[in-house]
Amino acid sequence: MELYEAMSTLRAVRRLRADPIPADVLERVLTAATWAPTGGNHQSWRIISVTAPELKQGLQDLYRPHWDSYVPAYEKHLTDMPAAQAEQSRRALESGTYLAHHMFEAPVICVFCFNTDNITITDAGLSRPSVVGGGSIYPAVQNLLLAARNEQLGCVLTTLLCIEEPAVKALLQIPEEWHTAAFVPLGYPVKGGHGSISRKPIEKMVYSNHFGAPLKP
Amino acid sequence: MELYEAMSTLRAVRRLRADPIPADVLERVLTAATWAPTGGNHQSWRIISVTAPELKQGLQDLYRPHWDSYVPAYEKHLTDMPAAQAEQSRRALESGTYLAHHMFEAPVICVFCFNTDNITITDAGLSRPSVVGGGSIYPAVQNLLLAARNEQLGCVLTTLLCIEEPAVKALLQIPEEWHTAAFVPLGYPVKGGHGSISRKPIEKMVYSNHFGAPLKP
Numbered sequence: 299m300e301l302y303e304a305m306s307t308l309r310a311v312r313r314l315r316a317d318p319i320p321a322d323v324l325e326r327v328l329t330a331a332t333w334a335p336t337g338g339n340h341q342s343w344r345i346i347s348v349t350a351p352e353l354k355q356g357l358q359d360l361y362r363p364h365w366d367s368y369v370p371a372y373e374k375h376l377t378d379m380p381a382a383q384a385e386q387s388r389r390a391l392e393s394g395t396y397l398a399h400h401m402f403e404a405p406v407i408c409v410f411c412f413n414t415d416n417i418t419i420t421d422a423g424l425s426r427p428s429v430v431g432g433g434s435i436y437p438a439v440q441n442l443l444l445a446a447r448n449e450q451l452g453c454v455l456t457t458l459l460c461i462e463e464p465a466v467k468a469l470l471q472i473p474e475e476w477h478t479a480a481f482v483p484l485g486y487p488v489k490g491g492h493g494s495i496s497r498k499p500i501e502k503m504v505y506s507n508h509f510g511a512p513l514k515p
Numbered sequence: 516m517e518l519y520e521a522m523s524t525l526r527a528v529r530r531l532r533a534d535p536i537p538a539d540v541l542e543r544v545l546t547a548a549t550w551a552p553t554g555g556n557h558q559s560w561r562i563i564s565v566t567a568p569e570l571k572q573g574l575q576d577l578y579r580p581h582w583d584s585y586v587p588a589y590e591k592h593l594t595d596m597p598a599a600q601a602e603q604s605r606r607a608l609e610s611g612t613y614l615a616h617h618m619f620e621a622p623v624i625c626v627f628c629f630n631t632d633n634i635t636i637t638d639a640g641l642s643r644p645s646v647v648g649g650g651s652i653y654p655a656v657q658n659l660l661l662a663a664r665n666e667q668l669g670c671v672l673t674t675l676l677c678i679e680e681p682a683v684k685a686l687l688q689i690p691e692e693w694h695t696a697a698f699v700p701l702g703y704p705v706k707g708g709h710g711s712i713s714r715k716p717i718e719k720m721v722y723s724n725h726f727g728a729p730l731k732p
Contacts, residue, residue: 301521301665302543305550305658325717326519328730332720333522333712334657335672339607341714345721353724390556411726412646419644420677421694427636429629429696430674432649437657437672439650440551441522444661448518455552455654457647460638471725477638479646495550497558500542503549504562507570508688509628513545 299448308443309492310390311452312397314404314485323449324406327484330445334438340416343435343479345442346409346470351402356469357409357481358401360462365398368458386496397454397483404483409466410439411476435479442482452487455480516665525660526709527607528669529614531621531702540666541623544701547662551655557633560652560696562659563626563687568619573686574626574698575618577679582615585675603713614671614700621700626683627656628693652696659699669704672697 328345336342348354372391376384401407412435421430439455446453459466459481466478497503504513545562553559565571589608593601618624629652638647656672663670676683676698683695714720721730 299518301516301518301661302547304518305547305661308550308552310552328721329717330519330522332714332717333525335525335527335660337674339713341720343720344726346726347721347723347730350724414644418674420674421680421696422644424677424680424694426694427631427639427648428645429648429652429694430677431644431646433653433656433672433674433697435646436650436653437660440654440657443552443654444518444522455650457554457635457637457650460641460647463638463641471727473726476726477641477643477646479638480650496556497549500546500549503558503560504545504564506564507567509561509563509690509693510688513564 304444304447306495307492308447309495310454311487311491312393312454313400313488314452314483315488316403316405317486318405319451319484323451327442327445327449327451331438331442334441336434336438337417340434342414342416343410343412343438344476346411348407348409348470349405353469354402354404354407357407357459357466358398360465361401361459362398364458364461365394369395401483404485406484408442408482408484409470409478410435410480410482411472412479413476415475432479439480439482446484447492450486450491451484452491453482453484455482457481521661521664523712524709525664526712527671528704528708529610529671530705531617531669531700532705533620533622534703535622536668536701540668544659544662544666544668548655548659551658553651553655554634557651559631559633560627560629560655561693563628565624565626565687566622570686571619571621571624574624574676574683575615577682578618578676579615581675581678582611586612618700621702623701625659625699625701626687626695627652627697627699628689629696630693632692649696656697656699663701664709667703667708668701669708670699670701672699674698
């Protein structure tokens with residue numbers, strides 16, 4: 299698939315069929331992740347490809363209570379939105395609830411781990427949440443998502459399970475010095491899967507030379 | 516360009532020509548960034564496309580001392596490496612030094628900003644560096660890099676200037692509640708540009724069900 303077509307049709311697909319992913323397809327998707335850049339080319343991340351039913355159920359059991367407790371605030375938030383946006387957000391909420399209740403059905407859950415031994419976290423000293431460690435992890439996640447889209451596999455980037463990192467580490471035997479950054483369920487879509495996406499126009503996302511200055515004067 | 520070809524030939528290209536980037540090419544690259552997924556589709560990031568010579572010089576003046584102070588430790592590190600790896604790392608070091616001394620020549624420096632108002636940082640309470648905020652920023656950076664590769668533009672993801680965030684914010688008039696996550700110089704390559712990359716094989720990067728368990732038994 300052509301690069302821009304893959305990028306511009308990559309949706310969050312949360313309703314996934316239990317059908318298995320052929321080994322060669324999964325291997326292409328996982329290999330695409332390994333191509334991503336990392337600081338100093340250290341590649342201080344790993345994927346655990348979780349396919350065992352009891353482990354997928356274990357991840358869902360950790361995920362679901364956090365999702366369910368998140369829903370009421372989200373529903374309240376919907377009432378403050380313009381109608382069109384609220385409708386779109388309600389669909390996202392419903393598919394999120396579907397995922398929370400069916401995550402174990404996904405044939406594969408990709409758990410991204412990382413360690414910080416070789417990551418220089420240049421924003422560690424600032425008085426705001428650090429993000430720079432993610433610069434050597436999430437490019438690989440994005441490669442995986444794009445490759446999944448290329449292979450007609452549904453996928454979605456989730457981070458909710460980081461709240462439960464100690465329990466996830468125990469479940470998947472992750473060593474002390476490794477941490478969790480993303481959980482991506484993969485599987486063939488129940489419904490249409492990927493397609494058109496809704497994003498802000500470039501004029502709202504990109505400035506020229508100074509923050510807030512229009513790109514096209 | 517086909518997706519896997521773009522991903523598997525995306526290199527860190529640090530020697531960039533001063534030649535301008537045609538407006539339509541730059542717009543395609545910036546638009547590709549906007550397609551990336553973000554938590555709740557909030558897109559709480561922005562790019563400042565820095566093209567003004569005095570601002571690019573200002574960014575370089577902030578960058579260069581940090582790079583120069585980093586070089587001696589890196590050179591010492593090289594002496595501990597196997598010869599082939601040391602040679603590769605020395606080339607990366609040399610191109611990094613080139614960038615530190617020539618960054619202002621790049622026709623565009625893309626400065627990625629973010630705010631955390633709508634980002635749920637699920638790993639904020641853990642006793643290790645937070646990365647999850649990056650999950651709504653670096654997928655966009657990776658899209659931009661892949662699009663640059665598609666357009667034959669050299670590019671490299673750098674985060675060193677986050678150390679100088681207060682000075683960068685003053686230079687580019689970034690409001691208090693916005694922060695910096697990545698700086699990507701863009702320009703046509705001086706030398707070969709993109710091409711083959713060196714990455715660990717999938718067997719070293721991906722495990723099956725438990726951390727450390729081989730993907731292919």
